[in-house]
Amino acid sequence: MMKNKYIIVTLMLAGFHLAAQAQDKKVWASGAARSVFQQNNLSVDGDTITPKRLNSGHTLVDLAINAKPNSQTFLHGKVRIRNDFGGFWGSGVTFDIRQLYVKGLIKNAIRYQLGDINYKLTPYTFYSNNEELSNHQREALNIFRDITRYDMFYTDDNTWRQQGAALDFSLEFDKNAEELNVNVFASRNRASDFNQQSDRIFFGGNVNLVQSKTMTLGANYIDLMDIAGTSRSIRQFHNPVITGTTKFNHSIKGVDLQLASESGVSEMYEINNASVPALRDYFYDIDFKGGIKKTNTTFKMNYINVGPQFRSVGAQTKRVNFQGQNRMYTQYGNDQLIRHISSIDLLQDVSLYQLSFNPDLDGYMPSYQNIQPYGKATPNRKGLSFGIEQASKNEAYNIGATYRMLSEVVGQGTDDLRTFNQIALNGTMRFNKIMANYEKPLEVSFAYTQGSTKRTTEFTQADVDLNNSIMDIGAKVGLIKDLDLLFNFRVVSSKGNELMSMRNDFTEVIDFQPFETDLSETMVVLGFRYSFSEKNKLNVVWQKMSWKDTKNANEAYDMSQFAIVYSLMF
Amino acid sequence: MLSMLIVLGLSIASCKREKNNEGPDLNDIYGAFSLLEEFKADRTNVDFSAGEAVQFTARFSAISDWVITINSTNTGATKIINGRSNILDVSNAVWDGTTTQFPSFSTGPCNVELFLKNDTSQGSNGSTYDLLVTVDGIRTPTGKVVADFEAPNNPDWTIFKQAGGDMSFVRVDTGIVPQGKFYYDMAGEVDFDYLIGYIDFPATAYGASGFDLGNSASSTYFNVLLNTPKGITNSIVLFQFKEDENGNGTFNEDNEDMYSLELKGLDEGWQVVSIKYEDLKSLTNGAPSTPKGNGVRNPDKLHTLSCLFLADPKTGYSRTLMDYIIFTKDEALKL
Numbered sequence: 001m002m003k004n005k006y007i008i009v010t011l012m013l014a015g016f017h018l019a020a021q022a023q024d025k026k027v028w029a030s031g032a033a034r035s036v037f038q039q040n041n042l043s044v045d046g047d048t049i050t051p052k053r054l055n056s057g058h059t060l061v062d063l064a065i066n067a068k069p070n071s072q073t074f075l076h077g078k079v080r081i082r083n084d085f086g087g088f089w090g091s092g093v094t095f096d097i098r099q100l101y102v103k104g105l106i107k108n109a110i111r112y113q114l115g116d117i118n119y120k121l122t123p124y125t126f127y128s129n130n131e132e133l134s135n136h137q138r139e140a141l142n143i144f145r146d147i148t149r150y151d152m153f154y155t156d157d158n159t160w161r162q163q164g165a166a167l168d169f170s171l172e173f174d175k176n177a178e179e180l181n182v183n184v185f186a187s188r189n190r191a192s193d194f195n196q197q198s199d200r201i202f203f204g205g206n207v208n209l210v211q212s213k214t215m216t217l218g219a220n221y222i223d224l225m226d227i228a229g230t231s232r233s234i235r236q237f238h239n240p241v242i243t244g245t246t247k248f249n250h251s252i253k254g255v256d257l258q259l260a261s262e263s264g265v266s267e268m269y270e271i272n273n274a275s276v277p278a279l280r281d282y283f284y285d286i287d288f289k290g291g292i293k294k295t296n297t298t299f300k301m302n303y304i305n306v307g308p309q310f311r312s313v314g315a316q317t318k319r320v321n322f323q324g325q326n327r328m329y330t331q332y333g334n335d336q337l338i339r340h341i342s343s344i345d346l347l348q349d350v351s352l353y354q355l356s357f358n359p360d361l362d363g364y365m366p367s368y369q370n371i372q373p374y375g376k377a378t379p380n381r382k383g384l385s386f387g388i389e390q391a392s393k394n395e396a397y398n399i400g401a402t403y404r405m406l407s408e409v410v411g412q413g414t415d416d417l418r419t420f421n422q423i424a425l426n427g428t429m430r431f432n433k434i435m436a437n438y439e440k441p442l443e444v445s446f447a448y449t450q451g452s453t454k455r456t457t458e459f460t461q462a463d464v465d466l467n468n469s470i471m472d473i474g475a476k477v478g479l480i481k482d483l484d485l486l487f488n489f490r491v492v493s494s495k496g497n498e499l500m501s502m503r504n505d506f507t508e509v510i511d512f513q514p515f516e517t518d519l520s521e522t523m524v525v526l527g528f529r530y531s532f533s534e535k536n537k538l539n540v541v542w543q544k545m546s547w548k549d550t551k552n553a554n555e556a557y558d559m560s561q562f563a564i565v566y567s568l569m570f
Numbered sequence: 571m572l573s574m575l576i577v578l579g580l581s582i583a584s585c586k587r588e589k590n591n592e593g594p595d596l597n598d599i600y601g602a603f604s605l606l607e608e609f610k611a612d613r614t615n616v617d618f619s620a621g622e623a624v625q626f627t628a629r630f631s632a633i634s635d636w637v638i639t640i641n642s643t644n645t646g647a648t649k650i651i652n653g654r655s656n657i658l659d660v661s662n663a664v665w666d667g668t669t670t671q672f673p674s675f676s677t678g679p680c681n682v683e684l685f686l687k688n689d690t691s692q693g694s695n696g697s698t699y700d701l702l703v704t705v706d707g708i709r710t711p712t713g714k715v716v717a718d719f720e721a722p723n724n725p726d727w728t729i730f731k732q733a734g735g736d737m738s739f740v741r742v743d744t745g746i747v748p749q750g751k752f753y754y755d756m757a758g759e760v761d762f763d764y765l766i767g768y769i770d771f772p773a774t775a776y777g778a779s780g781f782d783l784g785n786s787a788s789s790t791y792f793n794v795l796l797n798t799p800k801g802i803t804n805s806i807v808l809f810q811f812k813e814d815e816n817g818n819g820t821f822n823e824d825n826e827d828m829y830s831l832e833l834k835g836l837d838e839g840w841q842v843v844s845i846k847y848e849d850l851k852s853l854t855n856g857a858p859s860t861p862k863g864n865g866v867r868n869p870d871k872l873h874t875l876s877c878l879f880l881a882d883p884k885t886g887y888s889r890t891l892m893d894y895i896i897f898t899k900d901e902a903l904k905l
Contacts, residue, residue, distance in 0.1 A: 193858075195849060232848065281587065307587050380592065410589060413596040459600035501593065509593035511654065 027067045031078065034147065035059040035566040037085065042329050043558040050332045057085040062098055073104040110169040117166045118159035119185050121206055122262055124283060124306075125222045125241050126314035128160045129375035131353070132368040133346055133492070136426070136447035138474035140488035140525040143539050143565055144348035152353045154319060161355055162187035162202065181208040189357050192230040199230035200237065202314060202357065208245075218245035220264070224313045224357060236271040237359060241312045256291040268311040268359070268507070276506050281307030285376065300387035300402075308380035308410050311361075311507065315377040317354070318362040324352045333555045340554060341365065343492055343521050344545045344561070361507050367494030367519045370453050370466055371406060371420040380408050383420070396433035400426050412501060412509060414457050418464055422451035432478070440478025447472045453498065461514070466496035484529045486539075492521040519549040535569035594633065598656055601632045605691075609658070609684045609699040618667030618675075619707030626663040626684070628699075630656045634688035640665060640703070644678040647671065658684075667709040668904040672748035672795075672840040679704050711905060713793075713898035714781055716771050716875060719752045726775030731767035734760035736887060739767050748795045748840040749894040749905060756807075756879040757889035764806070766888060768878040771895070783869035783897055787848035790869040793903035794843050797891040798836040804885035807833045807877065807892070811850055814873035815863045821873040827863035832856055836890070844902035869897075 037057035042050060064078035078099035101115030120127050131154075137145060148154075153161035164187025171180040184205030192199040204222030211217065223240040226233075243264025250257045263284035270276040283306040290299045326345045331338055345352060364373035372378040383406030391398035406420040426447040432438045448471045455464040474488040494517050502511040527541040541563045548556035607629035616622045626638060633656045640649040648671040653662045669675060682701040689697035719741050723729065731739045737758035743751050758766045773780030783790050798805055809831040812821040821828070829850035833843060847869045852861040877895075881888035896903055 195851075308592050409587070411591045413591060413593045413599065415591065457596055459596055461600045462596045512593060512599065 026069065027065065029063065029570075030066055031061065031063045031570060032150070033059075033061045033566075033568045033570075036147070036563065038561055038563045040328060041560045042332060043560075044333050044555050047333050047555075049334055049336060050329065054328065055085075056328075059083050059085075064099070072106075072108075073102065075102045076100070110167060113166045115163065116153075117162050117164060117185065117187065118153065118155060119162055119166060119187075120157065120159040121183075121204065121220045121222065121314075122243060122245065123376040124243055124262060124264060124285070124312055124315050125220045126160065126204065127375065127377070128154060128158045128319060129315075129377075130158070131319040131346060132365065133343055133470060135424070136449070136470060136472040136490075138445055138447075138472060138486075138488050139476055139529075140474055140486035140527050140541075141347060141472075141490070143486075143527060143529075143541055144563075147565070147567075148348060148350050148353065151350045152319070152355065154353075160314065162189070164188055164202075176211075178210045178212060181210070182206075189224060192227075194231060196233045197231055198226040198228070198233055198236070200224065200226050204314075214249055216245075216247040218247075219243070220245065222312070222314050224359070234272040237269075238271065239266065239268045239311055239313050239359065241266040241314075254293050256289075256293065258287075258289040258291075260287040260289070261285060266310050266312050268309075277508065279309040279311055279507070281309035281311075281379070283307060283310050283377075295390065296393055297388065297390040300385075300389075302385045302387075303383070304376060304385075304406075305382040305409065306377065306379055308408075310377065310379045311359075312377050313357045313359050316361060316374040316379075317357045318364065318374065319353055320346065320362075321352055321354045322363045322365050327351045329559070332557060337554050339557075340547075340549075340552070342545060342547050342559075343490060343523050344543065344559060359507075360505070361503060366453075366466060366498045366500065366515060367468060367517050368470075368492070370468060370498065371404065371422050371451050380410060380412075381406050381420070382409050383407055392433075394433050395430060397427065397429045399428075400424075412499070413512060414462065416455055416457045418453055418455040420451065420453050422449065424449040440481070441476045441484055442478060443476045445472070445474040453496075462499055462512070464496075464498050466494065466498045466517075468492075468494045479528075482531045484531070486525070486527040486529055486541075488523075488525040490521070490523040490525075492519070492523075494519040516551045517549055518551045520546075521548075522546045537567055539563075539565040539567075541565065597632075599633045603634060603686075603688045603690070604631045605629075605686075605689065605699075606631055609701065611682065611701050611703055614702070615704045615706050616665075616667070617707035618705065618709040623664050623666040624703055625660055626651075626658050626665070626682070626701075628658040628663075628684065630686070630689070632656055632688060634686050636687070637685045638663060638665075639683045639685070641681045641683075642675045642678060642705070643681065645673050645676045647673050647675040649675070665703075666904060667705070669748075673746050674749055674905060675705055675708055677705050677708060709905065711896065711898065711903055713791075713896045713903070714776075714783060716776075716781070716895040716897065717754070717769075718750055718894050718896075719754045719892075720750045724771075724775050726772060728770035728772070729767070730769075731758065732760045732763060732765060734758045734766060737767070738889070739769075742891070746797075746840060747893070748797070753795070753797075753891050753893035755889070755891055757887070759887040760881070761883050761886075763883060764880045766879045766881060768876055771875040771877070773873055781869070781872050781875075781897065783847075783872060784899070785868060785870040787867035787869055788846065789900050790847040791844050791898045791900075791902045792831065792847060792850075792895075793898055794895045795840055795893040795905070796833065796836055796843055797840040797893075798838055799889055799891070800838050802889050803835070804881045805834075805836070805888045805890045806880040807836075807890055808880055809833075810874075810876040810878065811847075811872055812874045812876065813863065813868050813871040815868065815871055817871070823862065825862055827852070827861040827865065827868070829861070829867060840891075840893075842903055842905060844898075846902075 040054045041052060060080055060082040062078055062080050064076060067075040080096045080098040083093045099116050101113055103113035105111055166185040168183040186201060186203035189202045190200035202224045206218055206220040208216060208218040220243045225238045226236040228236055241264060243262050245262045247260040265282045267280050269278035285304045288301045322341060326339050326341060327349050329339050385404040387402040389400040402424045404422040408417040411417050428443060428445040430443040432442040450469040453464055453466045457463055471491045472488060477485040479485055498515040499512040500515045501509045502513055504510045523545040525543040527539055530538045544560040546558050609628040612625040616624050633654060635654045638651040647669050649665055650670045651663060655662060680703050682703055684699045685696055687696045691697050729739055731737050738755050740755055741752045742755045747753055760766050811829045813827045814821050815826045830853040831845055831850055832853060848867050852859050
């Protein structure tokens with residue numbers, strides 16, 4: 001702790017000293033600040049043990065020092081000072097180094113970054129899939145979701161936060177091709193304990209050849225591997241994945257056509273461990289897109305085939321650790337049962353989220369996502385999907401629809417395959433864009449996703465019939481200048497049964513466990529947002545969730561929350 | 571463009587995948603259940619002291635959860651073997667004389683019961699099948715016994731207890747005794763220090779050969795029986811392994827290695843705690859630290875084993891029972 005304080009003080013002094021000297025902004029400060037106060041209420045029939053009310057809150061400042069010692073080098077260091085409400089006289093204050101990196105340009109040709117890096121490649125190699133229930137996200141729900149994502153370094157472009165180094169450069173050609181882009185990275189994913197756990201690194205990169213506007217070819221490679229000699233263990237885990245990508249663009253009479261594909265193979269094995277099976281498999285993904293410029297309409301069609309033994313840790317690790325426990329009201333009811341993860345926890349409980357890669361296939365909640373729990377890289381899936389999107393040119397509305405019809409590639413314990421069907425609809429109407437002289441926001445949005453999983457076998461106990469649906473209705477109404485009313489109503493329901501795969505340490509299916517649910521979650525969010533500026537907002541939020549699952553031993557409950565959230569970016 | 575599409579198509583078509591289904595066959599899980607081979611033991615009398623074991627066998631038509639419960643009619647000792655399979659054989663149903671719920675087994679008759687959850691021949695909740703096995707000789711674990719507390723304390727041990735309240739650092743022979751007739755009771759309330767008391771077991775207490783553990787940290791196991799009584803949640807038992815690396819007959823904490831095993835939050839009741847010597851950690855105030863000596867775990871250089879009984883002074887009274895401290899070779903203690 002003392003060491004951290006010295007680092008912070010040194011950074012601040014150095015930053016301010018240099019800032020005072022440098023009139024051309026060679027050193028400057030940036031960062032963010034936030035203050036959150038929450039009052040939570042839990043209501044359970046007959047519960048005389050769990051406290052009805054919980055208050056919590058914190059204030060934090062992320063202070064970054066940015067330095068540009070020369071035109072080709074940029075340094076960034078960010079410290080976090082956090083004080084949980086109730087931690088007086090410094091006892092509740094924590095200091096953390098939140099972010100450190102240096103980046104620059106070598107000979108005006110090669111870009112590099114050392115330290116903290118945000119990186120991704122493709123959905124099958126290195127990709128942070130969005131957390132469950134987040135594809136319907138509306139502004140009222142984003143108030144807490146954005147805090148969680150900021151704290152966990154999750155970005156909208158699906159990068160993973162890593163610590164290591166990245167390098168990229170481009171070569172331009174006079175003929176036959178336009179340019180060749182090369183990106184490589186390496187990061188340390190796990191530190192050795194100097195005993196039986198070796199250093200584990202994640203490295204790879206891609207090469208993209210832009211032949212012309214018509215054609216782009218690429219190759220991607222990643223490997224998560226243990227470094228021999230960094231511990232006393234002789235075992236070395238490896239998970240290499242190699243893929244190739246193609247993209248062809250063509251325009252015919254105002255229609256932009258694009259045919260893209262990615263295909264590849266993966267292996268997962270351990271050197272010097274004969275008891276671990278080597279898993280090898282392949283996938284392919286063909287994507288067709290057509291865009292009609294005149295109507296601003298896009299049609300999509302996609303076919304995937306991902307083998308049951310396809311393993312790609314960088315793409316299959318989930319953001320949410322469903323084995324985790326909620327920090328808020330961990331136990332409840334007179335029996336003090338563990339409270340299951342719910343919609344409201346996914347929005348705001350940072351402790352449920354993870355950053356490091358997990359070679360096991362993470363657990364997931366079938367009630368929220370049973371069709372592609374690991375995103376496109378979900379093993380043992382094949383099938384078609386279709387989609388259409390349209391947006392008005394004046395941004396007055398946008399609508400979209402997607403239909404997926406997938407199945408397993410191989411059966412689980414039987415030749416009978418599960419089939420997965422999903423329809424997703426969404427739309428936003430911005431009335432202020434069509435009302436003359438009306439400048440305040442006035443928009444209504446809607447999203448609905450319905451998915452089903454079915455399997456019929458010769459044994460009724462092994463039949464699967466699970467139906468999930470998520471519906472969101474949202475609104476944003478400008479009351480006066482800079483003051484908006486935000487609203488969202490969410491209903492999550494899941495009914496039926498599944499036979500969940502039990503996997504061993506090497507991710508092989510070894511048994512099945514029945515899962516039955518009749519889940520109903522409703523959540524209402526009502527908030528007022530005052531925007532001091534684009535980067536400085538004050539939110540006052542009330543939300544209430546009702547949870548019930550008649551097939552679960554856990555009792556139904558209502559949880560309501562009143563919160564004040566102040567945020568500032570500078 | 572066309573040629574690229576052809577190449578892509580050919581490359582996809584050239585991939586082959588095994589069409590094996592994932593996981594166990596549903597027939598083996600949900601098929602009609604019947605007992606194909608009755609529940610049997612390969613012997614009716616067993617002498618564990620002679621290295622014998624009892625192998626149970628049975629075969630079912632479908633996978634089932636099963637539990638074999640062995641009860642000693644003399645001591646009440648219980649051994650539980652459970653699993654999920656469609657066969658009981660040498661891979662999953664062998665009793666080597668070890669105990670699940672202490673006290674340990676003694677010689678005499680034992681009732682053996684197999685419970686099959688999926689067998690509805692005796693009722694919808696499952697079926698049971700019984701056997702009788704007689705123990706003619708009990709297990710005699712091999713290894714270097716540091717303390718079994720059967721005899722009065724070795725005068726070469728150093729025993730210290732704080733001047734606290736309700737202090738107890740004594741041998742006890744009441745209640746459930748996991749091994750032999752005595753165990754050691756460590757208890758007390760110290761409101762000014764984490765340390766309640768400690769016992770040092772110096773190598774010199776065991777004659778000229780000391781602990782005589784050999785130099786393989788990967789094949790040396792430290793084992794101890796511990797029992798945290800009901801309602802006690804604050805006890806910390808810390809074992810320290812102090813090595814004399816330069817062979818001068820003393821342990822120097824400034825330049826020689828000390829490895830530790832810190833045990834908190836133990837479950838209620840007697841249990842065997844075992845750790846491989848190579849898995850011991852270097853700790854300072856419970857946090858990982860760099861060893862002060864050569865950084866190599868050398869069981870052959872173990873100079874003193876210390877057992878510290880600790881508790882947060884703010885949390886009041888604490889108690890832990892201890893028995894049978896033993897180093898074993900190649901495998902953890904089975905008792």
